[in-house]
Amino acid sequence: MRVRHKPWADDFLKEHDHIVIHEPKQYKGKWRELFGNDKPLCVEIGSGKGQFITGMAAQHPEYNFIGIELAKSIIVTAVEKAADSALPNVRLLNENAADFRELFEENEVDTIYLNFSDPWPKNKHEKRRLTFSSFLEQYKAVLKEKGEVIFKTDNQKLFEYSLSSFSRFGMILQEVKLDLHAENDPLNVKTEYEEKFSSRGYRIYRSVASFQ
The missing domain is CATH 3.40.50.150 (Vaccinia Virus protein VP39)
Structure with missing residues (x-):
């Protein structure tokens, strides 16, 4: 499905840097420090518009969730959902998950x-x-x-x-x-x-x- 380009997406993502992690590689091995707890870490590859990951975060506050989505024009909707829900246990990455090992430690x-x-x-x-x-x-x-x-x-x-x-x-x-x-x-x-x-x-x- 063709997604309409959103020229405002870059600015929107920067404004929501409490949800969108812009330099995720620096948190490799330190994601629990970012969340401020030792809860289990769950990662979704290809989060789309965020319905699943925000739904899971709301249903399971005992877990931390990270969603990865490459398309800026799609991830902005996920960011909106996370912001509206004020979920403390979800973060989003506008990244290509070509090599998972660059983002997460063993x-x-x-x-x-x-x-x-x-x-x-x-x-x-x-x-x-x-x-x-x-x-x-x-x-x-x-x-x-x-x-x-x-x-x-x-x-x-x-x-x-x-x-x-x-x-x-x-x-x-x-x-x-x-x-x-x-x-x-x-x-x-x-x-x-x-x-x-x-x-x-x-x-x-x-x-x-x-x-x-």
């Missing part, structure tokens, strides 16, 4: 969320998928022992590919749901895409995997 992260990631359906683009082995190596490096990668998508082929990728990497599948919304879990926080696709009758898939 064993610093408790949970990684991958929500409705770009499926990159062409074989030649396999290495861009966020569940490709090179990304899994990064996740393993920054996750604590038994830390989890929680993955949701409406794309069956990407889901099947990801389960296979997790297994080949030696990860343990803690949960595999082929129709998440069939259970009507009241604790499931939906993303914008999740609401959109499920309303059209698409099945939502979810897996929870951890490293050995």
Whole structure:
């Protein structure tokens, strides 16, 4: 979907530097100092407009949340949501998460969320998928022992590919749901895409995997 350019985005993000961390690499290994507590750290890659991460932060004040989104014209909406909710346990990064290890120290992260990631359906683009082995190596490096990668998508082929990728990497599948919304879990926080696709009758898939 084409996103309208917002020329005011840069200034808006600078004005909300209590939410948007502009030089995140300096906090590598120090994120708990930034939050001012020792709560578990959860990271979402591709936060979009922020519905999921702000919803999770509101539902789980016992955790700290960091959302990463590259597109300025999209992340501004997430910042607005976080500001309106006045959530003390959420920060946002306008960054490319190409190498997670530049942002987080080893064993610093408790949970990684991958929500409705770009499926990159062409074989030649396999290495861009966020569940490709090179990304899994990064996740393993920054996750604590038994830390989890929680993955949701409406794309069956990407889901099947990801389960296979997790297994080949030696990860343990803690949960595999082929129709998440069939259970009507009241604790499931939906993303914008999740609401959109499920309303059209698409099945939502979810897996929870951890490293050995």
